[in-house]
Amino acid sequence: MSRKVILDVDTGSDDACAVMLAYLHKDIDLVAVCTVKGNQPLPYTTENTLRIRELLHADFPVYKGCSGSLVKNVVYPRIPPTANADAYDEEGNKIHIHQELFDLPASVRKEEDMNAVNFYIDYLMNAKEKVTIVPVGPLTNLAVALVIEPRIVENIEEIVIMGGGWNITNATLAAEFNIYDDPEAAQRVLHCGARITMVPLDATHTAYISQDDANELRKIGTPASLFAADLIDLRIKVHDYAQPLEVEHTCALHDPLCIAYLIDPQVLQDVKFCNVEVSLGGLTEGQTCVDQRAIQENRNVHFAFRGDHERFAKIFIDAFR
Ligand code: RIB
Numbered sequence: 001m002s003r004k005v006i007l008d009v010d011t012g013s014d015d016a017c018a019v020m021l022a023y024l025h026k027d028i029d030l031v032a033v034c035t036v037k038g039n040q041p042l043p044y045t046t047e048n049t050l051r052i053r054e055l056l057h058a059d060f061p062v063y064k065g066c067s068g069s070l071v072k073n074v075v076y077p078r079i080p081p082t083a084n085a086d087a088y089d090e091e092g093n094k095i096h097i098h099q100e101l102f103d104l105p106a107s108v109r110k111e112e113d114m115n116a117v118n119f120y121i122d123y124l125m126n127a128k129e130k131v132t133i134v135p136v137g138p139l140t141n142l143a144v145a146l147v148i149e150p151r152i153v154e155n156i157e158e159i160v161i162m163g164g165g166w167n168i169t170n171a172t173l174a175a176e177f178n179i180y181d182d183p184e185a186a187q188r189v190l191h192c193g194a195r196i197t198m199v200p201l202d203a204t205h206t207a208y209i210s211q212d213d214a215n216e217l218r219k220i221g222t223p224a225s226l227f228a229a230d231l232i233d234l235r236i237k238v239h240d241y242a243q244p245l246e247v248e249h250t251c252a253l254h255d256p257l258c259i260a261y262l263i264d265p266q267v268l269q270d271v272k273f274c275n276v277e278v279s280l281g282g283l284t285e286g287q288t289c290v291d292q293r294a295i296q297e298n299r300n301v302h303f304a305f306r307g308d309h310e311r312f313a314k315i316f317i318d319a320f321r
């Protein structure tokens with residue numbers, strides 16, 4: 001039986017791959033996609049999501065969500081994150097890991113009239129069966145929905161978050177981008193009481209995607225597989241330049257790893273149930289502090305310390321066949 005999923009994205013190259021995997025895989029019933037600012041401002045993350053929907057000839061609804069974080073940048077600007085810093089190819093051309101707008105036709109069908117926050121409340125308060133929520137951008141939409149209507153948690157099966165990092169960070173010396181972008185929202189979601197699985201950089205960097213994987217996708221030859229292969233090529237260039245992984249000429253494809261976990265939980269390895277708290281200020285702002293002591297209270301998160309590259313690549317590529 002397929003699992004009902006709401007995706008929350010800041011599309012973004014790896015978000016686009018998550019939308020494609022969720023839509024294409026038979027084990028996932030993609031109920032809706034919500035958008036949030038993050039990799040780009042909200043109008044771009046929304047339009048990119050709509051362009052991907054049209055590339056797939058899909059009909060899931062898209063709900064536009066929050067354009068800013070709960071607290072961040074309201075009072076004073078903080079450390080600029082480096083996760084989305086520009087890189088340069090061998091010829092010195094600037095390359096960005098997330099294009100402002102994808103090089104795809106402009107969308108014809110637009111997003112729904114309802115805001116993503118209202119959608120969460122309306123859908124979850126009326127749901128006849130539980131749904132899994134997969135936020136792969138900053139957690140603002142879900143946090144606001146939880147503040148307005150905390151009872152929505154009763155109809156959440158699980159929240160699978162791409163975010164955080166223990167040994168690896170990318171936004172600052174202490175923080176991963178999605179959590180750093182809205183730490184207060186993340187902290188609220190981590191304490192909402194639902195089952196939470198966190199897919200941090202430690203998992204996404206070890207479940208890397210390689211140039212061979214991109215070549216396999218290209219051989220499939222559909223518009224979606226070709227587009228995914230192009231995004232991976234771009235990401236490999238940026239990772240080689242700015243965030244090299246253990247294995248050369250590979251990239252982290254963060255967001256679809258959350259979807260792959262719903263299809264086969266064993267793509268995540270070394271998963272520990274522990275207390276995770278978000279640092280809300282100072283030098284460590286946005287850090288996911290993971291308690292690994294044998295005796296601890298308030299365990300709230302299943303935190304994955306590794307990912308399985310081969311399992312992930314197979315699930316991802318097979319979905320496009
Ligand atoms: O740190 C990686 C995360 O930040 C991914 O979700 C990527 O899309 C960006 O949002």
Ligand code: CA
Nearest residue numbers: 010015136137
């Ligand atoms: Ca993302």
